[in-house]
Amino acid sequence: MQTYKTDWILFAAVLGLVLFGLLIVYSASSIMARMDARYNSSWYFVVRQAGYAVVAVVVMMALKRTNYTKFQNPAVAFGAIGVALVLLFAVYFVDSAHHRWLRLGGPVGVQPSELAKLALVIFLAFFVTWRARAINNARHTLVPAAMAVGFLIFAVVVPDLGTAVVLGLTAMAVFFVAGLQWRYCFIVAALAFLGLVVSIFAEPYRLGRVLRFFDPNFQYISRIDPHGWLRARSERTLRTRDTNYQLEQSQIAVGAGGALGVGLMNGRQKLLYLPEAHTDFIYAVAGEEMGLIGTVGLLAGFLVILWRGLRTTLLIRSEFGRYLALGVTVVVVVQGFINMSVVLGLMPTKGIPLPLISYGGSSLVSTLALLGILMNVSEHAG
Secondary structure (H helix, E strand, C coil), X not given: CCCCCCCHHHHHHHHHHHHHHHHHHHHHHHHHHHHXXXXXXXXXXXXXXXXXXXXXXXXXXXXXXXXXXXXXXXXHHHHHHHHHHHHHHHHHHHCCCCCCCEEEECCEEECHHHHHHHHHHHHHHHHHHHCHHHCCCHHHHHHHHHHHHHHHHXXXXXXXXXXXXXXXXXXXXXXXXXXXXXXXXXXXXXXXXXXXXXXXXXCHHHHHHHHHHHCCCCCCHHHHCCCCHHHHHHCCCXXXXXXXXXXXXXXXXXXXXXXXXXXXXXXXXXXXXXXXXXXXCHHHHHHHHHHHHHHHHHHHHHHHHHHHHHHHHHHCCCHHHHHHHHHHHHHHHHHHHHHHHHHCCCCCCCCCCCCCCCCCHHHHHHHHHHHHHHHHHHHHHC
């Protein structure tokens, strides 16, 4: 019986990031949780995150021990994306306010957009492998793929533009590596850009974030739009009036940290200055308390995942395994880089968690499930 060797570098990097995430979640949330009557305990968030972590690691280890070829099945691939679509459309009615959560009782809930990542990666790997010899056939390959992926992204984009962007980039990466012709790449890129623009204009808060990021004082926008239509639309709701607030506070936090940081638990920006300190902007807390060393350490962890993922993509002989490894790597690493870029002020503010680090059960479970699959493929790559 053939045995496969664990990719200990990838395994250690993933567990290291999870443990670091628990530490920084406690630091970022403890004071706020103790002050808030709804939680009344500094351990509230970290205990819940630890519980999510246990479940997520069990899922990761189960998928690590499951031969990845078992996912190369039309029932699994189409079933996964079908379930994801059903849950994504169901959440529109169940969570009419935010279209994000399916509550399972009490505070426990599931974000279908997180499950969509796993479903998309499996579907893409199966579909591209299945149609490998006719990848540029518009009628029988590209149109069906565009419909399936397009419906999934459309279902995600209304409540979560950031995740939709990650899904779109993953699909483009897989099809590009599979040999998609340049003309189709340009068409897909143009349609994706058009969809992104429409999605931004559709929501005033998104438009406000983008406009204020590139032109905070509307100096140049007023020349293009002398009647002020864009500014008026971007300020329709109160949450768009100061869209750079989070960005400014996160940059203050990172700047205050310097090279060595102010010390774990000693950060000030998390004291109700920096919104979402334990979720979307947790990287800023790490920067303030652990300085450049902490931020570079986190970046290094994701670079290790990128390295081992690309190594697996290049070494695995199976086409299905190649696209599976590539899809997982792009989903996890691109989301991580987007989050870090937002916190550092390199991109407009977008609510997207830092994988493995930010507080959130759905994100942690889906990310470790993906990485469990990657570990199994890596073991078969030799």
